[in-house]
Amino acid sequence: MHTLYFAQYKLDERDEDVIFSFDKVFYDDAEQSDVYKFLAVPIVTDAVNGINGTIITYGQTGAGKTYSMEGPSILHCNEQKTGLVQRVVNDLFECLRTSASMATWTVNLSMVEIYLEKVRDLLDLSKDNLQIKESKSQGIYISGATEISIMNSSDALERLSEGIANRAVGETQMNLASSRSHCLYIFSVQHTSTPDERVRAGKIILVDLAGSEKVEKTGAEGRVLDEAKTINKSLSALGNVINALTTGKSNHVPYRDSKLTRILQDSLGGSSRASLLCCCSPSALNSPESLSTLRFGTRTKLIKTVPKPIPVEAESSKKPTPQHSHDQDNPSDGAQSKPVSSQSDVSDPSLDFRDQVDLRDRILTKLRLSLREEDVDLLEELFIQEGIIFNADDALDPGSVSCQDAAAQQILSLLQAMEELSEAAQELADENEKLRHELEVAQEIAARAQDAVAEGWGGGLLLGFLPAAILRPLGFVPD
């Protein structure tokens, strides 16, 4: 993960020097284009090739997060001040238009904000409590979020400005000068490549986080205090996820502790590429916040991701979206538009190395979910002998980067399988605890009612409110 910051502070609360080291530091004379080139260009290029990417801006209120994302205005600003979002959009369409290997492509845009732990659709304000779901084909996704198909960068910027205006409406209604919500701009890209008609799908999420300042410093009361606490909670959930991913102390990564971390689950510590821009105020008055921002960035930098394309699986229920092809750009070039078809790569003998690793990992992960570890090891050996899956150690030079990638991917998928198992176990334990508690309460009530009946008191009224399923085993309802 790339982490960057604008200013460097070296004094901590004990007045000791603290040295931070990051991939790059942008000082106050930095140009928006420098930030974009370093932070976002690799992410845009990878998204076009089916690798998910995330760009996050972090820092206290007023430190420049939104300015870095959007510039002074999404639609009307000069090239020098143009923000990350517009540059991402421009380059994304430029890549798609100029790539010779892409036959057809689609780009969809969604825009949501997370305010007080509710996900609100910024492209349709009537959807103000969207749910986050997970599927095998899409990974983590926001169910019901408006997805607009966009054909070119000016189309995208128009739509984004509508979303930004909707965010501003919310803020004005809240009577606030600064953003108290996390804002997410989500671009989903899908294309078929020539000549093999393979489908690739990648996603770029840009995240403008709410300010990270301490609650006490805001002097907030009432609803503003609630907001500050909720923001703090979701940012600490982000911190906890980062801690779990970087310290390796716990098998459980608490992605479900906040909407923000759940949406970013695929992006943090997974197979996508992520960059964090830490924004710091140049004022010495804000040095505690700047210090905390730099500490956050330092921890985040330790996250290891293994960027790889996500295979697109057949999904008949998905509604078709308008496709764009090169012939639409160049009607005279005579090229035939090829349909975007979702296809499974499983039986294709010409799978490239990453696809083979994907396939191998998926098989082993599925087996590990339902079988004992020793049985999976035996099956793995058998599969390798039979040539059903390959042995990464045999296929590659152990010192090569690809081999290290493969090893890292195997470890990653094992960790993911473990995490899913421990989450499932935790859910079961919680459910068990809930049921046990309900049973105890029911038994307690039943015992009291029995006593009351024995004493000639009218306990029937009380028992009438308890479900028959509870009363029957206790002998109060005839079978």
Ligand SMILES: Nc1ncnc2c1ncn2[C@@H]1O[C@H](COP(=O)(O)OP(=O)(O)OP(=O)(O)O)[C@@H](O)[C@H]1O
């Ligand atoms: N690099 C910059 N150059 C010029 N002006 C800037 C720069 N960064 C921030 N500003 C200005 O500082 C003010 C606050 O910046 P911005 O809105 O980006 O802060 P923020 O971190 O997004 O705050 P919040 O968390 O409240 O949304 C804005 O008026 C913005 O135009």
